[in-house]
Amino acid sequence: MTAPAGDKRARVSTALAALLVFGACAALAGEKQPREYLDEDTAATVTVVGEPLVFAYAIPALAANQRDYVTLAAAAVNRNGKVSYVLIAYFWSTIDPRLRQDPLPSPAQLVIQADDRRIELHLQGHSPHEAGIGQPVHAPPGVDATPNVYGTDLGTVRFIGEARELTIVVDSDPAPITYELWEDRRVALRNFVHHMSGGR
Secondary structure, rough: OOOOOOHHHHHHHHHHHHHHHHHHHHHHHHHHHOOEEEEEOOOOOEEEEOOOOOEEEEOOOOEEEEEEEEEEEEEEEOOOOOEEEEEEEEEOOOOOHHHHOOOOEEEEEEEEEEEEEEEEEEEOOOOOOOOOOOOOOOOOOOOOOHHHHEEHHHHHHHHHHHOOEEEEEEOOOOOEEEEEEEOOHHHHHHHHHHOOOOOO
16 A cells, blocks of 8 residues: 655655754764874874863953953874873953953963862963974964963863863952853863773
């Protein structure tokens, strides 16, 4: 018995819709995959997270709907089989600098509060090149932000990617500044960890 033409069309439409959804999800996942390349400047193999995390701190007393931000990106550097990991942080703002009394922070110690764990990262320098990375790593567009390079390890990056609650805390006078997660791209961070773990 032949199915009515309307039923066939409905099944075809459903199948096409499912394919479109699957394709869109695959495309989104692809955008969040890490990028690996041979750095011509440093001769190291560099792997960079597909998308960075972005944290924000609102200062309504200075400007409405404007914020200070921290862009945080993970990278791995493979030099002759020895792999090192860094987190690169950019402190930047959409607030008119003429309204500020204090400069943006550039902390020697960066604190990431991940769930109930306080992760303290220590500044290695302001040049990713010294860590083996010759190209900018997810520098925020349209602003001149200095990269702050902090040493880390894969286990710490994994914990950050899997944490349910994330903030960045920076020592300041008279009180610490807490940056809340603004653009949640932990999927990209988990993909980075998965890649660097050999798919495990």
